[in-house]
Amino acid sequence: MFQVPIEETEIAPGRVVVWDLVPTAAGAVAGQVPPPRGATSYNQVRHFSVARDARDTEDAFSSYVAGTFEISGRVDLRALESALLHVVRRHEVLRCTFGELAGDVACGPLEPEAVTLRIAEVGHLDSPARVRSYLHEFFRGIDTLSWPLIGMGAVVREESTTVFFGCDHLVSDGLSTPIAVHDIATVYAALAGGRRPDLPEVGSYLGYSREQRRRYREMDADDGRLDHWKGFMARNGDFFPPFPLDLGLEPGRLYPTVNELDPLLSADGTEALEARCRKAEGRLFMGLLAAVGVSLRKEGGPDVYRGLMPVNERGRGAYAHTMGWFINTLPVEFSVAEGQGLDGTMAGVSAALDEMWRHVDVPFVKAWSLLAPEHFSLRTWPFAVNFFSYLDFRKVPGARHHTEWRARKHIWSSRTNGICFWFHRNDTGLYMNSIYADTPAARRTKAALGRTLVRTMENMAHRGTF
Template sequence: MLQVPIGDVEIAPGHVFEWSVVSARMRAADPSPPNETTTYNQAKHFAVAHETQGDDDAVCAYVAGTFEIAGPVDRAALEAALLYFVRRHEVLRCTFQQLSGDLSCDALTPEDIELKCIDAGSAGSAEEVRAYLHRFFQRVDTLSWPLITMGAVVRDDSTTVYFACDHLVTDGLSTPIAVNDIATAYEAYARGEEPDLPEVGSYLEFSRAQRDATGAMDADDERLDHWKEFIARGDCFFPPFPLDLGVEPGRLYPTVNVTETLLQDREADELAARCEAAGGRLFMGVLAAVGVALRKEGGPDVYRGLMPVNERGRSAYAHTMGWFINTMPIEFSVAEDRDFPDVMSGVRDAFTEMQRHADVPFVKAWHLLAPGDYTALRYWPYAVNFFSYLDFRKSPGARQHVARNAKKHLWVSRSNGICFWFHRNDAGLHMNAIHVDTPQARHAKAALGTTLTHTLANMRTAGTF
């Protein structure tokens, strides 16, 4: 799976069909009010969408996926697979409502869910398909149900299946789960069989467990000590991105979205071997390279950033759609006098320490520890240093990613900073970056990319920076 802007994907033209999720319960005059708890991520995300509804500075975003079905498609089997997928995952059946200052939700039963097929006509060129998909993906709206939309571009010899979700019900690892579920279910139905997929967990149970464990947490809770120490050393809750992006305080800008390949598969394997010899793993080496590259471009001797942490574990949640991502602070030295083994040791120790405290939800720490004028912020207050790494080869259905031409598409309309999503697939190591569209940001991103590429090459070939 490759994470790439939809505008960079070549999808052949064809006939377009859309499937809308519908429910008789949602059409009822007086549906039951939601009474289940939500995660802190969901509550913050929904509150921001509600507060900015209709504002000029509202931010639009989507998390989407596409994959290919070879040969003539069985449309009945595809519709059955899409219906199976939505019924299978509780979070996709949830409705949300802000009550008493907090967000509540309720899950419709699988039997409450149906699909409505819409013939959207033909798309006559690859450019027309890309433009259509970008518009279609933007139909997902945090404040409107359903929070997923799906469709297909059908041709005589192949079909492109696509879907988009609001972040309220998905995360970076949900996209390969969705591709595998839909494709596997389609193949089963096309053979006249029922799908046979692993058990999935209840997102509502995950939400309740999170609230039960941290609902009573206050600013004096010792579980916040890791955050407090991080804040004290850097004198801020949000670690700033250290390079000048040319942004004005309090302003959001249109974004640039680009994916580039950093290492081919063999080269990534070579770097992984170097990292393992130094007592680390590939993602630690990539993080070390980012920290060193930032320092070479004028950044500090200590890397300080935020890093997403997967909360699925190896339980049934491993195959469950939802927002199972926490965000934690991490810091380590990248001083010029530290060699490759030293920096790798620092990254490994920092990551181990971060994991020890990963049960503290980011939004909870934000509200309890950030300065008073930051607690009600809609977005991060300035360009924040953010690093994400995913190995799609370890996700459900990874062995079929190449055959299915599976892709993930992430888009944000506006921003005040820059974010990097590094990901490994069968072809190598890639970087998807979304940043503000300013001259300084374009220059900083290009310079950092060049320095990062050279740093990774030095690490791979010589074990140096």
């Protein structure tokens, strides 16, 4: 799987059909979904509230998390429709409605049998460019404040079909996309072959949300569980670690975005870097994190790397195969001073991650609201924030079929006041997807940092130095 902008994805022309998720007569009165009554996670509360406030002020902002994959041969549209419906019924969060309730944000699922799909013909799109443009507009049309929060469809051809789906971030995170691709493709293959689908057990995202809210309902700013964040803030000078290089941004302004995919290392190069990381008693993503910190320093950044790092909270149980927003975000910091060498820097990364994991249970949004209330009312991060994300697509559900399926993940946001990097690995190597503010300075900074990062990793892999 690649995480790639939809604009950089090659999808052949074909006949486009879409499926609308609709409530059945048994699940709603006059086609209206029932009001929500259950707990939402802290991530969802923040995301929904920002979308609501933006709507009230006509301050437009949109984003999506989407996926595409290929079915070879002539498609069985009935089996595909049944597979899509199976997945919506399987993952509770996709059937949820959201709304305000008693000053909070609430959600509640429709029962599995209370939803169905309704097919609609879009027509024939005669070029890859028109397909890409259509999919981008389709995905961005999914609205945080409107049900449903998933859209699905297919580009049908005689000898192959591209399946596509998009979700609002409210019900999806980075791992939800490969989970959805795996589930849809697996169920379709079973149904088209006359077999019963066989998928692992999934958990309740609402159950996860209720437990999170219960555990942290009484937390206040004096709670000892916030000491890790407080120490970080004292050294950093703020709750958020600033991106340390010039992006040419005006304070308080949001910019249109650039969304790019860059190859960093080949499969052989990635394996060589991984081997060097093991010699330093680390893992590949630790070496990548070290390389990012060193590269920032080489480009004019500080001798100490400070950043935010998303962490998956699914674990190895039923949540491992569950769609939802199971991501926490935590601060990480370590020295990247020039004289300490690769082994010393890797040791610092390892210690920093160990310390981070000891405090992984405190929800980012809860810490934000308690420790940086002056920023919490803002609709975005207050300035360009240093952010590091890594995902190994070889270890997600369905990974061994990704090449056959031509599996792709697509993320996008309309505006930003900073820069974010999502690093990912697959069988072909190591890649970086970037979304950043469209300014001349940001384009120069991102390009220079990318070149320095590649050179730094190559030096690590082949010379044992930065």
